[in-house]
Amino acid sequence: MKVPLSWIKEYVDIDLSIEELGRRMTLAGLEVEEIQYVGYPLLEGDQRREAKISGFAWGPDQIVVGAILEVMPHPDADKLVLCKLDDGEQVHTVLTGAPNLYEFKGAGPLDTPLKVAYAREGATIINAYEPGNNPTTLKRKKIRGVESYSMACSERELGISDEHEGIIILDDDAPVGAPLVDYMGDVVFDIAITPNFARDANVIGVAREIAAITGAELSYPDLDIPMDGPPLEGRVKIEITDPNLNPRFVFGLIENVVIKPSPYKVQLRLKLAGMRPIDALVDATNYAMLELGEPLHAFDYDVLVRRAVRQVANLSYPTIITRPAEQGEKLVTLDDVERTLDDFTVMVCDQSGSLALAGVMGGAESEISENTTNILLEGAAWNIINTRRTVISQNLPSEAAYRFSRGVHPEMAPKGVLRGLKLMHEWAGGTIAQGLVDEYPLPPEDPTVEITADDVRRWLGIELSVKEIVGILESLEFTCQLGIRYQESGTSDKTLIPDTQSLITVTTPDHRLDISTGVIGKADLMEEIARVxxxxxxxETRLSDDLPPQRGNDELEIEEALRDLLAGLGLQEVITHRMTSSERETRRLSPDTPPDDAPYFTLANPITPERSVLRHSLLASVLEIVERNARIRERIAIFEINPVFLASEDGDLPDETKQLVIVLTGPRALADWAGADTSPMDFFDLKGIVDSTLRGLHLEDIRYENAEHPSFHPGKCARVTLGGNQIGVMGELHPQVKGNYDLPETPLLAADFDVTAIINAVPTLFDVTSIPSQPPMLEDIALIVDESLPAAKVEALIRQTGGRTVTNLRLFDIYRGEQIGAGKKSLAYSLTYQNPERTLTDKDAAKLRNKIIKRLERELGAQLRG
Amino acid sequence: MLDKLDQIKQDALDALASAQDEDALESWRVAYLGRSSAIMDVFKNMGGVPQEERGAVGRAANQVKQALEAAFTEKTVTLREVALQHSLSEERLDVTLPGRAIPRGRLHPTTQTLREIYRVFADMGFQIYLSREVETDEYNFQLLNFPLHHPAREMQDTFHIVSEEDRGDNPLLLRAHTSPGQIHAMREYAATDPDNPPPVRIILPGMCYRYEQVSARYESQFTQVEGLAVGHNITFSDLKGTLSDFARRIFGQEVRSRFRASHFPFTEPSAEMDIECFLCGGDGCSVCKDAGWLEILGCGMVHPIVLENGGYDPERYTGFAFGMGPERITMLRHRIEDIRYFWANDMRFLEQF
Known part of the structure; x- marks a missing residue:
């Protein structure tokens, strides 16, 4: 919301610098997002910037109020005129093309000189013929044979608005020769109003806050107006069908107005506040709304009377009815749109039908037009929620709706009407009918809250005296009563109550709806006290309260350990979007497998169809990242740990299962001068990473078995189990799945693990064995076995047979070739024998070796390779 | 015989003199001190030496052997010294050649910032509490004092989730903040001792979602870290102290912070914490959008309704809560101009951390 400082100053004295004022307002909750200087120099003196600043300064000696005494034709140019202009020091001839002077051309000396914003020779103004706000300095030059060195300015040239059609015509009372900045310079605060500050979305609201934080006195607009017309009573009736929807409805009437533009200074204020001036009547309703926060609606009284007469013969006055709309009811609003309404929309009607969307927008028929002379001015209070729902359903975010959907206190209704009538009377003449018609079936209870200085200390950590607390609350117009004790105790011995426990009974002022009762009301008041x-x-203090029970977060700690292990193994962590589409996820499955028909959690309001469901597969998300990076990186090694969203057996909410996905592709290392291994990574690179990671978490009984999975090559896929429970799958991506993505030629290896299963298997503690004091014996054994025999079986049997004595086992070679025959492979193991108690002899080793070999021969058909 | 020994010695020493490296030295040792060397032959053939000469020949042979061994040792030392000197003076690496590349793994920048936040708050006794990402309207809004149709809901445009059954006023949605976790946590803590719930001091990290058109400034998903401290003796000044300490640890001990009144439905009084722009020192720049201050987090005293809904009596307990965006903090600290970088996962971005 934009608020001109000059307007605020009508109601509160301010002796702070502009920037300091902005700072104090911001800290108190009226966040000043921008300060616009209109004519005043930016950041005068050594002021510190407190917000974004903008604006254009008018030199006080160069830009002054001038008076055009006569408008004369230009000898050679129809579109130009010559003005005889008095700048308070001398009379100049000023050349201009402003169309709003044509009507005075050749009319001789003017009876009433036209007051204008005059820029003298050497003045700096904005160059209106270039985009942006570039300054230009007025220099003497000849235009069409006439010497020109100064000008009468448009709003654009002074940085007021984009208006450049005509020059500014000031009000007649502008003092000739006065610096323009002194006459009409201003500073505009652009304030972000949060929902709880809706009461401050107006000039008085802002002035009240400033008065409270600076300790200055707040004054109010003059509502004492001349009501010289006949009484309004009996000339309009109001029927409220549901006070909850419409707690109050007030009418005032002004007759025989003359529609004309409002004074320039009014127009300027409205413009600076972000509203477009229309005419004196519309401007008056907007001005009153901006000032007091009460939106007003002006009806053409004669239209209402005609409708009433048409409906009921001999009835000469309208009856205004407020009611909810019928579902599907229609109304043409003043923007000429026919609107279909919902049953939550509140309507202003008469006996002939609907007139306006209450609090949101007027209807076309009864709006004021150029022929209007008698105006019935409405001020009302409307239900916040109904207004809000109407704004959303009709997509009509008007200034009135903005305020009513955040709450306007019913006490503001008559004040707004009186202020509006007074301004109309001032700017458009006419006679104000005596009295208002006021239906007020549901006055709100202005809440009362009891607080103590102890409460302030308990919430805010500051020691304030009762006097200070009362001073703060009264500055915001709360009413405070002291010394009333809870009646529960039945005594009224006030002297026994320490000051800090003495009750302050606080009553909410009649302009705000944001204060509750009880402990919530207390919190509301604490905010007010803290702000002011x-x-x-x-x-600033450090927490001194008891520490809570220390529980830690074991799951997260293991998850983070997992991340550290993977990063330590050279993988880059990624974090992907959780939102995707089923089409995108289908790419992860090979075409000959059944589709993923598990139900998706689908967004009701997706931003794009590509992100319309919550993912089922983390692998699909990570593959998209590989695809994206494949063009810029030859070698990719990444992982992600994050949830997927699957239907749950218990309830509507999904299981948010955390997955770990690892993807590798590309060469083992990039080619370098030192002969790095550039062969492509394969299944066993991935297995090495998986194995190191799982062992890094001290997991035991990790097994890999051939498996099939819709994303993987059927012959290059493993199921990984821990103690017999599957925790994940890994393998080389199925060639047809790979074909679904734009990926490099090299094999793509991927692993997809259930992180919760891993976390649950991590032992809290693990044992460390002593370093053996006895020397180890090393021995190599090469065995010829069938090609189809999994190496893990050989290894398991060796370990089983060797028992504790075999402390290490490493497969160091696999050989296939003619020497051992087709369909066979030779596995060469390096074994370490060790006995913790005694030194092993050659005889011990030979015995064990024979035992192992015998068993391998017998059970696996292995054959010792000579 | 003694002449012969002299000859053996002389030949050996001559040969030794010409040995120039360790290999030659080893060949020399085999040839002149090995099993079939001349001197060893002398020992082997001692039987053929006349009895009366044996003593003298034996002594002499021993002397020769010892002399040769000494010469060998000396020569070894010399040669090693020469080799060392050679190595030191001649072996020169081009140290500017690149090292053998070992791929370095990294954590995502968001994870890195999250961990820094965890660490700072852990030092102040805050433990980490995680909760779900798909929530109900009740937990995401109603229990946090966002009534139905409340204007404050406009501040957060929410992704809703389609339900098969009509859930009325309690639809499923993607959490717009990690605040639902405040209720989950308080209820969990309060359940341990409903009449006298224990204090709470937690941070709640996690992914959140808002219906925003994706741009350089907005993402439809973002992480958030909220904090919650509830107890018998927690004040607004504790809130200020705790969060200013946090700002100093994250942005540097010199950083100035300010608290300004703001509005959040679930806190009251509410505040936003700004820090003085560390890039321009408050003079105004593109990062702080000419304001001189950077908005870092929102905070406030926990609203009585929220305490109540969590099982804590607002007449006996107070608390504060705060919420911040790790991506925003990361962006400010590294002058990242586009929030979309975070989930795009372009290696050229990730590898800079």
Whole structure:
């Protein structure tokens, strides 16, 4: 919301610098997002910037109020005129092409000189013929044979608005020769209003906050107006069908107005506040709304009377009815759109039908037009939620709706009407009918809250006296009563109550709806006290309260350990979007497998169809990242740990199962001068990483078995189990799946693990064995076995047979060739024998070796390779 | 015989003199001190030496052997010294050649920032509490004092989830903040001792979602870290102290912070914490959008309704809560201009961390 400082100053004295004022407002919750200087120099003196600043300064000696005494034709140019202009020091001839002077051309000396914004020779103004706000300095030159060195300015040239059609015509009372900045310079605060500050979305609201934080006095607009017309009573009736929807409805009437533009200074204020001036009547309703926060609606009274007469013969006055709309009811609003309404929309109607969407927008028929002379001015209070729902369903975010959907206190209704009538009377003449018609079936209870200085200390950590607390609350117009004790105790011995426990009974002022009762009301008041006292004055302390039970977060710690292990093994962590589409996820499956028909959690309001469901597969997400990076990186080694979303057996909420996906592709290392191994990574690179990671978590009984999975090559896929429970799958991506993505030629290896299963298997503690004091014996054994025999079986049997004595076992070679025959392979193991108690002899070793070989021969058909 | 020994010695020493490296030295040792060397032959053939000469020949042969061994040792030392000197003076690497590349793994920048946040708050006694990402309207809004149709809901455009059955006023949605975890956590803590719930001091990290058109400034998903401290003796000044300490640890001990009044439905009083722009020192720049201050987090005293909904009596307990965006903090610290980088996972971005 934009608020001109000059307007605020009508209601509160301010002696702070602009930037300091901005700072104090921001800290108190009226966040100043931008300060626009209109005519005043930016950041005068050594002021520190407190917000974004903008604006254009008018030189006080160069840009002054001038008076055009006569408008004369230009000898050679129809579109130009010559003005005889008095700048307070002398009379100049000023050349201009402003169309709003044509009507005065050749009319001789003007009876009433036209006051304008005059830029003298050497003045700096904005160059209106270039985009942006580039300054230009006025220099003497000849235009069409006439010497020109100064000008009468448009709003654009002074940085007020984009208006450049005509020059500014000031009000008649502008003092000739006065610096323009002194006459109409201003500063505009652009304030972000949070929902709980809706009461401050107006000039008085902002002035009240400033008065509270600076300790200055707040004054109010003059509502004492001349009501010289006949009484309004009996000339309009109001029927409220549901006070919850419409707690109050007020009418005032002004007759015989003359529609004309409002004074320039009014127009300027409206523009600076972000509203477009229309005419004196519309401007008056907007001006009153901006000032007091009460949106007003002006009806053409004569239209209402005609409708009433048409409906009921001999009835000369309208009856205004407020009611919810019928579902599907229609109304043409003043923007000429026919709207279909919902049953939550509140309507203003008369006996002939609907007139307006209450609090949101007027109807076309009864709006004021150029022929209007009698105006019935409405001020009302509307239900916040109904207004809000209407704004959303009709997509009509008007200034009125903005305010009503955040709450306007019913007490503001008559004040707004009186203020509006007064302004109309001032700017458009006419006679105000005596009295208002006021239906007020549901006055709100202005809440009362009891607080103590102890409460303030308990919430805010500051020691304030009762006097200070009362001072703060009264500055915001709360009413405070002291010394009333809870009636529960039955006594009224006030002297026994320490000051810090003495009750302050606080009553909410009649302009705000945001204060509750009880402990919530207390919290509301604490905010008010803290804001006005100053957030910056509240000290900083460290927590001194009891520490809670220390539980830690074991699951997260293991998850983070997992990340560390994977990063330590050279993998880059990625974090992908959880939202995807089923089409995108289908790419992860080979075409000859059944589709993923598990139900998706689908967004009701996706931003794009590509992100319309919550993913089932983390692998699909990570593969997209590989695809994206394949063009810029030859070698990719990445992982992600994050959830997928699957339907749960218990309840509507999904299981958010955390998965770990690892993907490798590309050469083992990039080619370098030192002869790095550039062969492509294969299954066993991935297995090495998986195995190191799982062992890094001290997991035991890790097994890999051939398996099939829709994403993987059927012959190059393993199921990984821990103690017999599957924790994940890994393998080389199925060639047809790989074909679904734009990926390099090299094999793509991927692993997909259930992180929760891993976490659950991690032992809390693990044992460390002593370093053996006895020397080890090393021995190599090469065995010829069938090609189809898994190496893990050989290894398991060796370990089983060797028992504790075989302390290490390493497969160091696999050989296939003619020497051993087709369909066979030779596995060469290096074994370490060790006995913790005694030194092994050659005889011990030979015995064990024979035992192992015998068993391998017998059970696996292995054959010792000579 | 003694002449012969002299000759053996002389030949050996001559040969030794010409040995120039360790290999030659080893060949010399085999040839002149080995099993079939001349001197060893002398010992072997001692039987053929007349009895009366044996003593003298034996002594002499021993002397020769010892002399040769000494010469060998000396020569070895010399040669090693020469080799060392040669190595030191001649072996020169081009140290500018690149090292053998060992791929370095990294954590995602968000993870890195999250961990820094965890660490700072862990030092202040805050433990980590995780909760779900798909929530109900009740937990995401209603229990946090966002009534139905409340204007404050406009501040957070929410992704809703389609349900087969009509869930009325309690639809499923993607959490817009990690605040639902505040209720889950408080209820969990309160359940341990409903009449006298224990204090709470937690941070709640996790992915959140808002219905935003994706741009350089907005992403539809983002991580958030909220904090919650509830107890018998927790004040707004504790909130200020805790969060200013946090800002100093994350942005540097010199950083100035300010708290300004703001509004969140689930806190009251509410505040936003800004820090003085560390890039321009408050003079205004593109990062702080000419404001001189950077918005870092929102915070406030826990609203009585929220305490109540969590099982904590607002007449006996107070608390504070705060929430911040790790991506935003990361962006500010590294002058990252586009939030979309975070989930795009372009290696050229990730590898800079």
């Amino acid at each position: 006292y100053g957030y910056d004055r509240i000290p």
